[in-house]
Amino acid sequence: MSINHPALLTDHYELTMVSAALKDGTADRRCVFEVFSRRLPSGRRYGVVAGTARLIELIRDFRFDPAEVDFLLRTGVVDETAAAWLTDYRFTGDIEGYAEGELFFPGSPILTVSGGFAECVVLETLALSVLNHDCAVAAAAARMVTAARGRALIEMGSRRAHEEAAVAAARAAYLAGFRFTSNLAAGARYGIPTAGTAAHAFTLLHDDERAAFASQVATLGKDTTLLVDTYDISQGIRNAIAVAGPELRAVRIDSGDLAVIAQQSRELLDSLGATETKIIVSGDLDEYSIASLAAEPVDMYGAGTAVVTGSGAPTAGLVYKLVEVEGRPVVKRSEHKATIGGRKVAVRRHKPTGTATEEIIVPQGVPDRRPNDRMLQHSFVVAGEPVTLPTLDESREHLRECLISIPWEGLKLSAGDPAVPVTVVPAE
Numbered sequence: 001m002s003i004n005h006p007a008l009l010t011d012h013y014e015l016t017m018v019s020a021a022l023k024d025g026t027a028d029r030r031c032v033f034e035v036f037s038r039r040l041p042s043g044r045r046y047g048v049v050a051g052t053a054r055l056i057e058l059i060r061d062f063r064f065d066p067a068e069v070d071f072l073l074r075t076g077v078v079d080e081t082a083a084a085w086l087t088d089y090r091f092t093g094d095i096e097g098y099a100e101g102e103l104f105f106p107g108s109p110i111l112t113v114s115g116g117f118a119e120c121v122v123l124e125t126l127a128l129s130v131l132n133h134d135c136a137v138a139a140a141a142a143r144m145v146t147a148a149r150g151r152a153l154i155e156m157g158s159r160r161a162h163e164e165a166a167v168a169a170a171r172a173a174y175l176a177g178f179r180f181t182s183n184l185a186a187g188a189r190y191g192i193p194t195a196g197t198a199a200h201a202f203t204l205l206h207d208d209e210r211a212a213f214a215s216q217v218a219t220l221g222k223d224t225t226l227l228v229d230t231y232d233i234s235q236g237i238r239n240a241i242a243v244a245g246p247e248l249r250a251v252r253i254d255s256g257d258l259a260v261i262a263q264q265s266r267e268l269l270d271s272l273g274a275t276e277t278k279i280i281v282s283g284d285l286d287e288y289s290i291a292s293l294a295a296e297p298v299d300m301y302g303a304g305t306a307v308v309t310g311s312g313a314p315t316a317g318l319v320y321k322l323v324e325v326e327g328r329p330v331v332k333r334s335e336h337k338a339t340i341g342g343r344k345v346a347v348r349r350h351k352p353t354g355t356a357t358e359e360i361i362v363p364q365g366v367p368d369r370r371p372n373d374r375m376l377q378h379s380f381v382v383a384g385e386p387v388t389l390p391t392l393d394e395s396r397e398h399l400r401e402c403l404i405s406i407p408w409e410g411l412k413l414s415a416g417d418p419a420v421p422v423t424v425v426p427a428e
Helices: 012-024 052-060 066-074 080-087 117-121 124-148 163-176 184-190 200-205 209-220 233-244 258-271 287-292 392-405
Strands: 030-037 094-098 111-116 152-155 225-227 250-253 278-282 300-303 318-325 344-350 356-363 377-382 422-424
Touching: 012 080, 012 117, 030 117, 030 124, 052 094, 052 124, 052 377, 066 080, 111 117, 111 124, 117 318, 124 152, 124 163, 124 287, 124 300, 124 318, 124 392, 152 163, 163 184, 163 392, 200 209, 200 225, 209 225, 209 233, 225 233, 233 250, 233 258, 250 258, 258 278
Parallel strands: 152 300, 225 250, 250 278, 278 300, 356 422
Antiparallel strands: 030 111, 030 318, 094 111, 094 377, 344 356
């Protein structure tokens, strides 16, 4: 089963609930589910909404084909009644939520799914799988973009992730402000600019380093990037400029003490007349190592493992909880896992200068709107039909504006309070 046919991403326990609800007559009760996080990952001051457009596309195509229904029936996961229901499944409810690229904080209702109990609960695993992954990657990537201080980043983590997760991670990283990805599937699917260079294997293939560089330049021209650290970095740079000339676009360094090597490499390139040749560094970079290179002559960073794994927080910690049944708020009272009942409405409050000061969440009501407030929820699906969503580039720009709007303390990489405090207004 591929991700393009997502029905069996449903969890076993969800179909257990569907079967029982169909049997006792509660399957069609009108319900509201919300996706939110109880807390941010350790050390984080904001979360980033990502993956919404991917999720809506998957829900649009969410169907159980005959072979899948037969598997569920044959293995006893569902009975005949539930099997018939799954055969005809179409989501007919409503979905609204925070826009992709929006920031979120503990308690933010980033997605609201409403409809019959059964048609909503069967989407739980799919929704959390997409959003927990993409939001985690986007938050890590956004921190790296901040640490890079305007220098370009390339996402190159495909070899450290599941093949479909790699494509989704490239999309989330681009949303967060990365300039390029090395993942060609992401380039084809989402229009993300791609970039890359040869690996050490290509240099080792040839009789010597100059021969490898000459082959690459002969094929791709001088507007390419040569990997210069297979043997000796200084000699690699000399060989690169000897082959390509001072018009070589860039060299990449993937190992060693990057702060020291970047300085030495810049001095050497300049002495060889290659004053416009850029320096790209890579090699297990995360937001902290990127920040540590801020004063060095680095032109671009390549990030792989850290970005596709959320840089230590591979999940955003999002949950999917029932908050309303037939217009009546319902709550979970478990210790440390309590919920707030009722459908929520959220607004971001700003100073006249545009700085965000507070997020207001109102259960079962309408917020007291003030000047410079911004409503956070938007319609994504109405009566089962997806609405037109912003483009990936529009969402990317939205995140850039959101990061500008939070107080500067919220962009620190050190642990601290959420960048914007959240206030839940009691229901009247």
